[in-house]
Amino acid sequence: MQASQPNPKEEYTYAGQPGQDVPSFDAKRPLPARVQPKPRYVANLAMHRLVPMPTQTPGSPPVPPAPGITGVLEAMAKIGQTPPQWMPANLTRCHPDKFSDNFFVERRLNGFNPGKFKRVKHQPWQYIIRYDCTKYTVEEGGILPSLIEARFKLEDQALYLDSIEFTLNGETETHVPGDADWEWSKRLFRSAEFVFQEIQTHLARTHMNIGQYAIAYYRNIVNNPIRLLLEPHLDGLLNINALGASLIFGNTGFIPEASALSPQEVDNVLKDEIRRLSYRNWSPAGYALKDYVHNNNFDPAAKSVWEAFRDYVSKFFETHHAGIKTYWSEVEGMSRDLVTHSILNPELGTLAIANINDLKQLCIYMIFHCSFFHSWVNNKQYEDGGDIDYATIGLWDKHNPKYDPSAVAQKHAKQVTLLWTLSNVYYNPIMEFGSPDLKEHLWKRRESIQPGLPLESIMMSTNI
Numbered sequence: 293m294q295a296s297q298p299n300p301k302e303e304y305t306y307a308g309q310p311g312q313d314v315p316s317f318d319a320k321r322p323l324p325a326r327v328q329p330k331p332r333y334v335a336n337l338a339m340h341r342l343v344p345m346p347t348q349t350p351g352s353p354p355v356p357p358a359p360g361i362t363g364v365l366e367a368m369a370k371i372g373q374t375p376p377q378w379m380p381a382n383l384t385r386c387h388p389d390k391f392s393d394n395f396f397v398e399r400r401l402n403g404f405n406p407g408k409f410k411r412v413k414h415q416p417w418q419y420i421i422r423y424d425c426t427k428y429t430v431e432e433g434g435i436l437p438s439l440i441e442a443r444f445k446l447e448d449q450a451l452y453l454d455s456i457e458f459t460l461n462g463e464t465e466t467h468v469p470g471d472a473d474w475e476w477s478k479r480l481f482r483s484a485e486f487v488f489q490e491i492q493t494h495l496a497r498t499h500m501n502i503g504q505y506a507i508a509y510y511r512n513i514v515n516n517p518i519r520l521l522l523e524p525h526l527d528g529l530l531n532i533n534a535l536g537a538s539l540i541f542g543n544t545g546f547i548p549e550a551s552a553l554s555p556q557e558v559d560n561v562l563k564d565e566i567r568r569l570s571y572r573n574w575s576p577a578g579y580a581l582k583d584y585v586h587n588n589n590f591d592p593a594a595k596s597v598w599e600a601f602r603d604y605v606s607k608f609f610e611t612h613h614a615g616i617k618t619y620w621s622e623v624e625g626m627s628r629d630l631v632t633h634s635i636l637n638p639e640l641g642t643l644a645i646a647n648i649n650d651l652k653q654l655c656i657y658m659i660f661h662c663s664f665f666h667s668w669v670n671n672k673q674y675e676d677g678g679d680i681d682y683a684t685i686g687l688w689d690k691h692n693p694k695y696d697p698s699a700v701a702q703k704h705a706k707q708v709t710l711l712w713t714l715s716n717v718y719y720n721p722i723m724e725f726g727s728p729d730l731k732e733h734l735w736k737r738r739e740s741i742q743p744g745l746p747l748e749s750i751m752m753s754t755n756i
C-alpha cells in the first residue's frame with residue numbers, strides 16, 4: 293500500500309458493538325470512493341425508481357443522485373388511480389389460476405422464497421414448510437400467525453398441498469382443500485411467507501450476511517489477488533446496504549411499515565437469522581428436496597450454479613496460488629475482523645479463515661449468494677409481491693378500532709412500487725460483465741439453470 297492511500301481500517305468502520313450487532317459498515321459514515329455507486333448504476337436505478345429515496349440528513353452520507361421516473365405518481369393521482377391499479381402486471385396478475393392449489397405448490401418450489409421444504413417422517417404428508425413467529429410480538433391490528441405450517445404430499449414425483457395448520461390469537465386451526473377457510477389459510481401462509489422471505493432470505497441471508505464478509509474484506513484485502521476474484525461480486529453491496537438501513541428496515545423502512553412487525557422485531561428476526569449463518573460446510577445440497585419432484589427448478593439450478601462457481605474458483609486458486617500465499621497476512625486480518633465482529637451462535641463454530649481451503653469455500657459461498665441466490669430472491673419479488681390480492685406483506689384486521697383504510701392503502705402502494713424498483717434494476721448481468729471463464733462455466737450449464745432463472749437475470753453482485 294502506498295503512503296498516500298487512506299488506511300482502509302479508518303475508512304471502513306463498523307457500526308454498533310462487536311459480537312452484539314449485525315457486523316456492517318457504519319451507514320453514518322461517507323462511503324469510501326472504492327465502493328461508491330458508479331454512474332451506470334445510478335442511471336440503471338433511476339430508470340426504475342418510483343419510490344422516494346432517503347434525503348441526506350446532517351451527519352449522514354451523501355445520497356446518490358437518482359432522479360427516478362418523475363411525474364408518474366402525480367399523473368396517476370390526477371386520474372384517481374392508486375399504484376396497485378396502475379403498476380405493470382406481474383406474474384400472478386397474468387395467471388388465470390393464481391389461487392389454485394397447484395400454483396401454490398409451484399410458487400413454494402420456484403417462487404421468491406425457495407429452499408424451505410423440510411422432509412418429515414411418521415405423517416400422512418412428506419414435506420412441510422413452517423414459519424415460526426412465536427418469539428416476536430405482532431403489532432396491534434396486524435394479522436400474523438405465531439405458527440403456520442403448510443403440508444405437502446409426494447405422489448408420482450409431484451407435490452400436492454395436503455393441509456395448512458396455523459395458530460392465530462392463541463387458537464390453532466387446521467384446514468384442508470375445499471373447506472370454508474381454505475383460501476384464507478393460503479392467504480395467511482402467503483403473507484407470513486412474505487415477511488420471512490424479506491427479512492430472513494433476502495435481507496439477512498444475502499444483503500447483511502454477505503455484508504459482514506464484505507466489510508472485513510474491504511478493511512484488509514489490498515494486494516491479495518482474491519481481489520480480482522471477489523471485488524466484481526461486491527459491486528454496490530455496501531451502498532445498497534447503507535440505503536437499506538433507512539429504506540427497507542429501520543424506523544422508516546418498508547418492512548416494518550408495511551408488515552405487522554415493529555422495527556425492533558424486524559431487527560430481532562434479522563439478527564436471529566444472521567446468528568445461524570456460516571460459510572463453513574454450506575452448500576445448496578443441504579437444503580434441497582430429498583426426492584425428485586418434476587417441477588422443482590430451484591434445487592437443480594442452485595446445485596448446478598454452485599458447481600460452476602466451485603470449478604471457477606478452483607481454477608482461479610490454481611492460477612493465483614503463489615500470490616494468495618504471498619499476501620496471506622491480509623486474509624488473516626480479514627479473518628480476525630470476521631471473528632471479532634461475528635454474532636454467529638457459538639455452537640456453530642466461528643467464521644475464521646484458517647487455511648486456503650477455508651478461503652476457497654468462502655469465495656464460492658460469497659459469489660453464490662452475491663449473484664445467483666440474490667438474483668433469485670430479489671428479482672422474483674415482484675412476481676409474487678406485485679399483486680396485493682395475491683400476496684401482501686401485512687394483513688390488517690378490519691374490525692380493529694385502529695384500522696385505517698388509507699394507511700393500509702399507503703402500505704400497499706409502498707409494497708408494489710418498492711418491489712417494482714427492487715426487482716427491475718438489472719445492473720451488471722453476469723453473462724455480460726463476468727470474466728470469460730465465468731461466463732463459459734455458466735453457459736455450458738444453462739439447461740439445468742434456466743428453467744429456474746434465465747441466465748440473463750443473474751447479476752454479478754447484490755446491488756439493489
Ligand SMILES: [Fe+2]
Pocket residue numbers: 494499666670714754755756
Ligand atoms: Fe436485494
